[in-house]
Amino acid sequence: MPRSPEYVDLFNDSILKTVRKAVSVTRWNPQQFAFFVRAALHQRSAARRRAAWSGRGVHVPPMMIASITRRCNLNCGGCYAMGQRREERPELPVERWREILSEADGLGVSIVLVAGGEPFTRPSFMSLTAEFKRVLFPVFTNGLLMTPETVRTLRRRRNLIPVFSLEGGSRTTDSRRGEGVSVRVNRAMKSLSDAGVFYGTSITITAENHDEVTDPEFIRPLVAGGCRLFFYVEYIPVEEGTEDKVLTENQKAGLEPLTQSLRNRFNADFIAFPGDEERYGGCLAAGRGFIHVGPDGSLEPCPFAPYTDVNLSVVSLKDALASDFLRSIRDNHDALTETRGGCALWTNREWVRSLLPAPEKSAAPSPVPGSGFRVPS
DSSP: OOOOOHHHHHHHHHHHHHHHHHHHHTTTSHHHHHHHHHHHHHHHHHHHHHHHHHHTTOOOOSEEEEEOOSOOSOOOTTOHHHHBOOOOOOOOOHHHHHHHHHHHHHHTOOEEEEESSOGGGOHHHHHHGGGOTTSBEEEEEOSTTOOHHHHHHHHHOTTEEEEEEEOSSHHHHHHHHOTTHHHHHHHHHHHHHHTTOOEEEEEEEOTTTHHHHTOHHHHHHHHHTTEEEEEEEEOBOOSTTOGGGSOOHHHHHHHHHHHHHHHHHSSSEEEEESOOGGGGTSOOTTTTSEEEEOTTOBEESBTTBOOOSOBTTTSOHHHHTTOHHHHHHHHTGGGOOOOTTSOHHHHTHHHHHHTSOHHHHHHOOOBOTTOOBOOOO
16 A cells, blocks of 8 residues: 655644543543543554555545534534535535545544534534434524533434634623623533533634733633643634734744643643644645535635535535545645634635636635624524
8 A cells, every 4th residue: 555645644743632632631530531542442443544545546534524504503603614605505414424424434534523614503413423423513692592411412322522612711702792692601610520421612713812821820720620622723814904903924833832831731632723834745635634515515625715616415425535626735735834814725825716616616606795703503
């Protein structure tokens, strides 16, 4: 079998280190510890499965981002999911999701990041994850639909990992998400901690909140309360006039070493997204490292580049990964290195759109004025 490209081994190793960190931080909880030991073993076997498919000419990413719904119970300013003018096509039925997840698992996709909208508005999809016990499903949620029954379900289904969206402290969070939201999120996190559920938080990091959300005094009470996973997602200026929110060059350059320092200091893992893509030879989207599925089944390079030439409602995942559009982006990964603004695909969006056949170009969504990328939910 041909040797995998260096970036594949590096990315596989990075994923395995993240799961091993989960093993380390859960060592005092026997159930969580045992689950993540098994998860680490599966990451190795999934990597071998992807390598086998690669030898047959099928390039399979380890991660899929699944935006399963447009529906949301909040109306947060700057939400990218609301800021994209997508056509109102029907959401992919749960029966089709079952087929896609089964195929993805067989190909070696081992992590499915679930986004929206608010994913918990689709309980049928949440139930579906029970059928794929070896796949990890981090679920990016606003936390307001966390009922006692949901907590009991999460306690039983350890591969379903809630990741609560925060903007910083209570004042910063409520200023964007609504009065009283931070109190309700903290209440939801405590209920999970009391039940022994592994959970994390996702923070859209901007030039404005950078110092607040990376301050140990902000992090310490969250870790003490049971939070074991922190995602720092770089703000992406999808509309002119919001560039002042983008991380400064110094902040961006310091984010990777900062997360490593926090990882060493706290009993939790810290992940920057998109992270140091130059280490992997450029952009990891379009299937090099991950792929995005829109609510209607559109297979897209990533959530920041909502363009497509194929839809999983009518095409298998294996065939869709071979699309000319995605392959063109992958073939030019070395030109898509990190840029100020966090996303090379967004910076080069006109080039990305130029790769599409004419009918798809005209259907591509455009941002709503005043919007900016933030993690949905």
